[in-house]
Amino acid sequence: MSSSGAAAGRGDRTEQPPMRDALIAAAFRLFTERGYEQTTVDDIVALAGVGRRSFFRYFPTKEDVVFPDHERCLADMTAFLAASPDDAEPVTRVCDAARLVLRMYAENPSFSVQRYRLTKQVPGLRAYELSVVWHYERALARYLRERFAGHPDGSLRADVIAAAVVAAHNNTLRSWLRSPDRGDAEAALDHALAQVREAFGTVAIPPSRALPEDVVVVVSRRDAPLWRVVRELESARGHG
Amino acid sequence: MSSSGAAAGRGDRTEQPPMRDALIAAAFRLFTERGYEQTTVDDIVALAGVGRRSFFRYFPTKEDVVFPDHERCLADMTAFLAASPDDAEPVTRVCDAARLVLRMYAENPSFSVQRYRLTKQVPGLRAYELSVVWHYERALARYLRERFAGHPDGSLRADVIAAAVVAAHNNTLRSWLRSPDRGDAEAALDHALAQVREAFGTVAIPPSRALPEDVVVVVSRRDAPLWRVVRELESARGHG
Numbered sequence: 001m002s003s004s005g006a007a008a009g010r011g012d013r014t015e016q017p018p019m020r021d022a023l024i025a026a027a028f029r030l031f032t033e034r035g036y037e038q039t040t041v042d043d044i045v046a047l048a049g050v051g052r053r054s055f056f057r058y059f060p061t062k063e064d065v066v067f068p069d070h071e072r073c074l075a076d077m078t079a080f081l082a083a084s085p086d087d088a089e090p091v092t093r094v095c096d097a098a099r100l101v102l103r104m105y106a107e108n109p110s111f112s113v114q115r116y117r118l119t120k121q122v123p124g125l126r127a128y129e130l131s132v133v134w135h136y137e138r139a140l141a142r143y144l145r146e147r148f149a150g151h152p153d154g155s156l157r158a159d160v161i162a163a164a165v166v167a168a169h170n171n172t173l174r175s176w177l178r179s180p181d182r183g184d185a186e187a188a189l190d191h192a193l194a195q196v197r198e199a200f201g202t203v204a205i206p207p208s209r210a211l212p213e214d215v216v217v218v219v220s221r222r223d224a225p226l227w228r229v230v231r232e233l234e235s236a237r238g239h240g
Numbered sequence: 241m242s243s244s245g246a247a248a249g250r251g252d253r254t255e256q257p258p259m260r261d262a263l264i265a266a267a268f269r270l271f272t273e274r275g276y277e278q279t280t281v282d283d284i285v286a287l288a289g290v291g292r293r294s295f296f297r298y299f300p301t302k303e304d305v306v307f308p309d310h311e312r313c314l315a316d317m318t319a320f321l322a323a324s325p326d327d328a329e330p331v332t333r334v335c336d337a338a339r340l341v342l343r344m345y346a347e348n349p350s351f352s353v354q355r356y357r358l359t360k361q362v363p364g365l366r367a368y369e370l371s372v373v374w375h376y377e378r379a380l381a382r383y384l385r386e387r388f389a390g391h392p393d394g395s396l397r398a399d400v401i402a403a404a405v406v407a408a409h410n411n412t413l414r415s416w417l418r419s420p421d422r423g424d425a426e427a428a429l430d431h432a433l434a435q436v437r438e439a440f441g442t443v444a445i446p447p448s449r450a451l452p453e454d455v456v457v458v459v460s461r462r463d464a465p466l467w468r469v470v471r472e473l474e475s476a477r478g479h480g
Contacts, residue, residue, distance in 0.1 A: 166403065172396075
């Protein structure tokens with residue numbers, strides 16, 4: 001059992017009790033061999049060699065053993081956001097928070113891929129996962145709402161940015177889970193989040209307010225006469 | 241019973257069979273009076289004066305009677321997107337699709353507010369609602385993925401924009417459900433979606449590719465020496 005991907009990969013998380021790890025490994029071995037629905041909690045505890053009460057001490061339901069790291073990860077993310085410096089750029093900060101979640105998946109690829117395949121097959125687990133994702137999204141949105149408090153449309157902007165960050169994360173994660181050997185998940189996430197930051201870094205603030213008053217933008221055709229562009233530039237600078 | 245908000249508001253949807261409407265009205269009356277968990281399907285059919293089999297003909301589970309319009313609305317949205325003209329601007333199109341969902345809520349305010357209060361109280365219904373929202377989001381993303389096929393990061397952009405549109409919709413919807421008398425839901429949604437369109441209308445395409453090759457953009461501080469800005473401008477135009 002300790003040779004399964006789940007147990008092997010989890011061994012380096014020293015803060016997790018060995019019995020909990022043994023239950024996760026037993027559960028995933030049975031889910032893979034027999035199917036999720038066909039495996040009972042009794043089967044899991046028998047294979048792990050512990051009593052039923054030990055299972056329920058760690059996992060309130062059978063579904064919870066499929067997502068054993070999410071509670072800790074959500075707590076880590078919430079703590080990370082709560083510890084944000086006051087001058088942290090909020091969109092960058094929630095992007096960094098999303099990286100924590102990807103790292104949880106990436107630090108244990110074989111377990112993550114097993115779970116991904118299982119979740120796709122079992123509608124109940126899919127529903128559980130939606131609720132997990134919703135909790136991450138709300139944690140990001142709560143932080144952004146605080147940071148945007150007092151801004152016009154602050155809660156709207158917070159919700160939209162949180163959803164965009166989660167969608168970028170999930171798009172990257174799913175691509176990686178489908179072919180984990182094909183590339184570096186964290187680099188792919190950086191790329192995806194850069195696009196979200198591009199969209200919201202400035203444009204989430206309506207364009208009329210997006211630029212400080214002392215910045216001038218001139219857009220012109222490359223082949224426009226230079227004198228005409230300079231005149232436009234002078235006019236925009238207030239010397240026209 | 242026909243005087244309840246649910247039944248009264250639904251009477252004008254002629255395509256819905258009266259028995260289905262009677263079941264919905266009976267269910268919501270009991271959910272409100274006794275609570276959702278305390279109401280059985282037997283209670284509902286007894287109040288509606290029909291047999292159990294009639295209930296299950298319309299609603300596979302008790303949860304489904306809480307969201308009686310979503311299947312039709314999802315079908316309407318899917319049909320609307322499938323009927324999109326080839327030259328429709330994709331982000332505008334998914335915003336218009338989101339308006340269909342809001343209209344479903346807005347055309348029956350008392351029913352929508354009852355359901356909102358119920359869903360907040362019952363975790364199982366909250367999970368059901370997340371799955372409903374996920375289906376809408378996937379329908380929008382599927383359409384966008386087709387439209388962005390072949391673009392670099394097409395699926396990423398599709399997923400992020402779909403999530404942003406859904407978040408803007410849900411933010412507006414929740415504000416309205418909390419105080420439905422305070423304003424026009426559709427106008428509020430227009431305002432929210434305008435911000436999403438602003439963020440993604442152009443910036444979803446990375447800036448380096450967003451502009452035709454013959455356009456030059458120069459950003460400068462207003463108080464920068466003019467000669468330096470002109471030199472930068474010349475350099476950007478390819479004469480530097």
